[in-house]
Amino acid sequence: MEEPGFSASTSSGRFGPDELLNCYATGVFPMGEARDDPRVFLVEPDQRGVIPLDGFHIPTRLRKTVRGEPFEVRVSTAFDAVLDACATSMPGREDTWINAPIRSLYLELQARGHAHSIECWREERLVGGLYGVTLGGAFFGESMFTRERDASKVALVHLVARLKRGGWRLLDAQFLTEHLSQFGAVETPQPAYLRRLAAALPVRPNARSLFEPMTGTEAVYYALQPTTQAS
Helix, strand or coil, rough: CCCCCCCCCEEECCCCCCHHHHHHHHHCCCCCCCCCCCCCCEECCCCECCCHHCCCCCCCHHHHHHCCCCEEEEECCHHHHHHHHCCCCCEEEEECCCCCCHHEEEEEEEECEEEEEEEEEECEEEEEEEEEEEEECCEEEEEEEECCCCCHHHHHHEEEEEEEEEEEEEEECCCHHHHHCCCCCEEEEEEHHHHHHHHHCCCCCHHHHCCCCCCHHHHHHHCCCCCCCCC
């Protein structure tokens, strides 16, 4: 869910949201080389970053922060703004893989109900968040950003809590990073990941769970609970 360094070996032509969803269903995902490069590459890493929903960890200080509700958490009220914020240059990430074709594809997925953003607001200012794609019982985290301390972390806790409350089974983070490791993220060989993905795709979670109100205390509670079985 953070921009990684990678070497993409497979290049695609132009394709639409249906093809994009099929990519996720088969274990690959798109990236761009740079903001101004119109090409879209399909990436299938040998090792996949996964945040185990049953093994999610919240550092002690962050638990207090989430419970204290420093931000108003909203879901998919400003998806395009989150997308653009994730594509904005910042120290350590001068360029972005979110180019114009990718931006358009994710906006189409959001319009179809297959992409969502978790947003942290303070005084009507968007200060952090993340976005990703949902398909069956799998959620594919794409990118996150923060403009205030802990904002993206609070968004991640809320995402996990809502996924677990709704019955999702898999949270894909694409690549393992030091940032995600503190939450229990692990590397999984691609064949093992594909087995987990195949088991998650037929699951039908409660999509309303993403949008239903949740306090900070509830977010910590659900994020640390065992996953619930969905049909």
